[in-house]
Amino acid sequence: MREKRPESRRKWLANVLFAAVILAAAGVLVLLRGAGRDAEAPLKAQLIYGDQNTVLDLPLDVDRTYDVDTGYLTVHIQVEDGAVRFVDSPCPDHVCESFGWLRIEDQTATCLPARAVLTIAPDQ
Template structure:
């Protein structure tokens, strides 16, 4: 009897955790706009913003005032490439293609994000 009660408590606990995860997933999906996406680079001390369409493959060089960052757009995704910064961590973020994905180059004071097209 005691073991049956313990099993029931564990099952209820698991059901609550799964329900909470499902709710969080639904809330996240509801917050996504479904609008076409673009890459947005915010850089420099004045937080300058540049947007790049993800539909057209291209390479961009942007002088942030600290370093020149290189952004590559390919197949609906964006990434930092050929970074002049000392540690190249920004390159290791890889390809960004989904809304709210972000890569940062701290030495260049630049943030690359995937955002809905405005």
């Protein structure tokens, strides 16, 4: 039976150590990212659309449906119970609808044919 060489054990240990350092760094970044934010900070939805990157702020505290002409298609946005989504869009594949409800900061849904991005952002 053949024993493992010391070099292969060192390589394995170096790989494990490298992975541990990367995971620790990622954990620190996640903690730092959330450290400065208030957990109950108000949020809003933003629709960024068209070639001019027009920004439309949508309050999440008012249930409403918005019909927005992006210059390419008219997208239909629904706000309900503090969440927002693309609903009943005229795009050919309806991928934007499959993103579902967005309610957490930095969640994003995109409708490429309409050139529209829907995202959750802090309400400042």
